[in-house]
Amino acid sequence: MVRAGKRTALAAALLVACGALLLGTAAPVLAQPATPAEIKAAQALFFAVDRNGWDVVRTVESQMANTLVGRLATWADLSRADSTAGFEELAAFVVRNPGWPNVVALRRRAERAMPDGLPADAVVAWFDAFAPLTAEGALHFGTALQANDPIRARIWVRDTWRSISLTGAQETEFLARFGGLLGPDDHWARLDTLLWAERAEEARRMLPRVSGDRRQLADTRLKLMARTPDASAAVRALPAKLLQDEGILYERTRWRRRNNDEAGAIEMLAQQPKTSAHARDWWLERHIIARRLFDEQSYTKAYQLVTAREQSDPVDRADKDFLAGWLALRFLNRPSDAVEHFEKLYGDVSMPISLARGAYWAGRAHEAAGHKQKAVDWYRLAAKQTLTFYGQLAADKLDQPSIAALPVSATPSTQAVAAYGGDLARAARLLDAIGQRDRADLFLRKLMVDADTPEKNRLLATLASSMKYPFVAVRAAKAAARDGLTVVDAAYPLVAMPDDLSGLPPALVLGLARQESEFNATAVSSAGAIGLMQLRPGTARDVAQSLGIDHTTGMLSGDPVHNLRLGSRYLADLIKRYDGNWPRAIAAYNAGFGRVDTWAPTPSKTPEQVVDWIESIPLPETRSYVQRVLENTQVYRLRLGEAPKAGALEADLLR
Template sequence: MKARTLNSRNPRNKAAGRALAAMLLCLGIGLGGVGLARAAGTTSDVGIYKQALRAADQGKMDEAQRLVRRAPDDLASQLILWMTLTQGGTDASWDAITGFMKRHPDWPNQAALRRNAEAKMPSDMPYAQVREWFEKNPPLTLVGLGRYADALMETGSSDKAIDLIRDRYINGSFGAQEERDYRQRYVGLLRPADHAARLDQLIWADKIDEARRVMPLVDPGRQAVAEARIAMAAQSPGVDGALRRVPASLQNDPGLQYDRTRWRRRKDMDDGAMEVLASKPAEEQAHAADWWVERHILARRLMEKEQYARAYELVSGHATKDGLGFAQAEFLAGWLALRKLNQPDQALKHFEALFRGTSSPVSRSRGAYWAGRALDAMGDKERAATWYDTATTYGGTFYGLLAADHLERPPGSALPVEPEPTDEQRRAFDKREMVRVTRLLARIEGADSDRTTLFIRKLSLDAKTGEEYRMVGELALALKRKDLAVTTSRAAWQDGFVLRHAGFPLLDMKPPARPEAALIHGIIRQESNFVADAVSSAGARGLMQVMPTTAAGVNRAPAPTKPAAKTTKNGKQDAKSKKPPAKQPSKINSTANRLTADPRYNVETGSTYLADLVDRFGGSYVLAIAAYNAGPGRVAGWLRDYGDPRGAGVDMIDWIETMPIYETRNYVQRVLENVHLYRARLGHPSLRMTLDLGRGAATNG
């Protein structure tokens, strides 16, 4: 089996689709107002369409036409029409494309349809109609933007047209020739300030080649700022000279200040970096997510030095208003105030802000739980209990489960109830055109195809209720697409729904005896979404994302109780790598291939490695899960740096939140959530989250 990345699928032959669709256009199939009432995709029809695709692929158009006439399936003809209308350079007309969009507004790839429609818009279409179209469908192409701008000018909205042209220039992406043509076309409308703004945006986006095309169009001072920023971003020699060439009037340019901060931090000149941040750079809010990364890294470094007051000052000065950065900043500020500075009243403000300012169950449960902890520290047990109770409403989360434990509720009682569609809802779902097309596609070209994937993802994207999410997840599971069932459940979770069955699929094999099945499944769900031939950018492979070198080490001999494992600081690869004796490349390659071709081998190998980690860290799930992600060497280092949470004096929850790598902090919590939901899925007894956190006796891990 050919290996693929986590997000890719093997493409089908697009030429065949184009050829057959073009033939159908000639026949007039799918262009009229025909209904889709016929049941689509009988066994004989599917066989005929498979033959038609093969015939078109081989250039046998007469045979393809004959086959289509034998099985004029309305749904299949619409599907094939969609295939050609979404291809670049389609021969279809404006009326054909826009007519399809009106009939099928929920089909995927609407952006491709709009791009093709813009290219086929009639040249003599009245300006009022052009304007009406683009006000409902904002232009995606430069051709479309030009038509819209012309229509605005001709219908009395010149200012709006000019703003549109300038905004696209500042924020748009162009090829070199496209950019030259655009500037030439609108030379009288683009100002020096627009060139400067475009240059600034391109450097922020790290599009240096494009930025250099704009540099000759700005004044020498702005050129000097750009050169200094580029030099610092690339950590090139001569940075000091580049900075000296920046005029005094531009030394406080926000972009320059940001790159100066990042350059100093990368050079371990932390005090210099914090000096810039202390000045509250102008317009920090414009790129708050980038600025937050610098604040966060520097704050974590201060925490390692136990300079908690300075860390709090740095974190609490963030400018983020939403998103991941906001959630991280408000939590860390509150945690520092509560756990390191003994300021529970100040901490409460941050935790309440976290709860109010976020929407995801993970962030809201974290905010609610820690608000309860802050109120406990203030002696307000009644209000604390209210916040803990609020956290339990997000019962599938790490902190929701901890809150239930704090309130001494029975194990498993906080796990959310799964949405239950009615028979009527299921019948309506089965009748939906998108669902019927998805099933037909799976029969024609397989559930694993790009197009089937696209339709399932669109169904998930359009789901509004828990019942809809569940039915989409069950559809994916019925088509043996466990990965799409999991991704659908993740989307449902963001909307507050838990798909306890479809969202937590089971292996097709009996898992190894160790470690527990719920932990094995929880790791697989987090690592690969159950994609058996997944390959990460670091080279980790298969269901449990095992590195070939790790597999070679695990399988060269019976696994020892405490394998000596070391890792470096190079990221994901080290998270799955031990250092076995040197192996022949052919052996490693053979192992790599088997990790994706043989799911049983992958699970047995990954489970053995995971069991070794549990043993190495004295039975601790937290440390073993962290080591599976970040590497056992790193975890051993953190035990030295931050203390051993398996013994007295170090709180395990604090230890998890102290780990310096966000990916690992998140990974540990998400896997533990998976473990609790999988215990219920497998029919195993529910346990308290606090019990899982407390596993393990202190050893020399």
């Protein structure tokens, strides 16, 4: 509990600190190497932290309060699961260290610990600096705004009500405090938002707050969404005037598609509004059905469906133009139309992978149309993107090495790297120096999240690479490369490898590991796959038994070399399963051999046929995965000292 006098002092401190934060008056701190004294103090601190010696930690906090080690002590103390810190302690740390790791979790706890009775202007100052993350925070902020600025309160409450996630009890409290500021249109806006977001439980709670047509619409949408037995009857019961409601049209489209009624879904897609705030949802349905039509060899219908609507989102527009162009070129014998689609695709994108894809296929379309020089020109454009699948294929088309040479790295100076990152980089270096690599990794990852310019990403990639944190290095280097700054060593790290790779080329193993985990040795997927090669525990156990080697599940994250050995053997087994076929085995590593066994056989006559097979893979993630692994493999061949070779990627496609 915060007493009145203390509450006043806290309010004053919040106003000053949050005001300074909003004005950006905090001075940046240059990253400096850890001093011997800091290293000694940090060693003692984390010796205590790792043994739950919190009395020692709090002593360090008080004695070194204004130092990096002191702030690390406070951070460790506040971040522990059993911390009982109150709002004052949490808020003080957040205000002074807003960019530190775990601050979002600390802000959530601070909001839940915020005492009632703080002056409204102090609460508003806090939430102006740190927008609410929890329902409790929203309740505090809205209440303070009502007292402080009623006009702003009304606007904020109405906007927040539309999308905030609330439990039933929180919803009741929100309405008890602010219900007088809300009207029927606000309740419908929230319900409509919840329905589009498929937050069905929250949407059902809103039904009593709307009436008439709106309630019938929402109830029908929920039934279609859940595919209840009476969904069709609910649609038939709708008045004719409601059948053109966009939400109803969309849910009927989904219902028909999910019930394998493609013709019915296409009928609904024809009624899609020309403009919509939900265009991405509509495109997903259109894309799924077009792919189904492709699988049924209904190529003309698929093309017509894809081209029937322009897409406003850049990513969706690129997908639409690629699919339309590919269908026109490879299945409808319409190279002139394909040229138009692929050139439009190239003009709409900026990322290396997309630029290479657009240019390569524009070259293919011009080649099919008999425009030999234009085809060469487009292949040359694609081949400039040397680190990408289609850039490498374009080079093969030009009878050049898939990668003639690795790009020159835009490596920053040692001085620039040393000065980069302020307190976060200093903390990462200090923690790394005392062997606290997991905690150092947290600070580097926070730098990764905050890196909002190509230069920051380049600096971080170089720093993380020099400190041997390959996951952060790869992520940051990828981000820098998207803006034209290549740091090859950081983007394609060389890690310790096992002696036994089950006969696989090291470049292939590294290329697959880069795509699987970006060299995050402790990565755990939503499916429970672990480590560099993302192996499931059961699969790893079986592979280890086949190799006759010792194994525990903990070794998958604790011993990266062991993980690579098991993953290599598993990939080698898949390659053997598919008679040496790399693309199919790589697809199976991602999607599972059970799925891949049901797909059409991989053609082996020409690279172009194999590319078509890859682009016809039903799973978007796997389509991209196969391309990324193969492009990585070409890069790693050069990283490992192999000579450039013409047609290398095409040869891999035909294995």
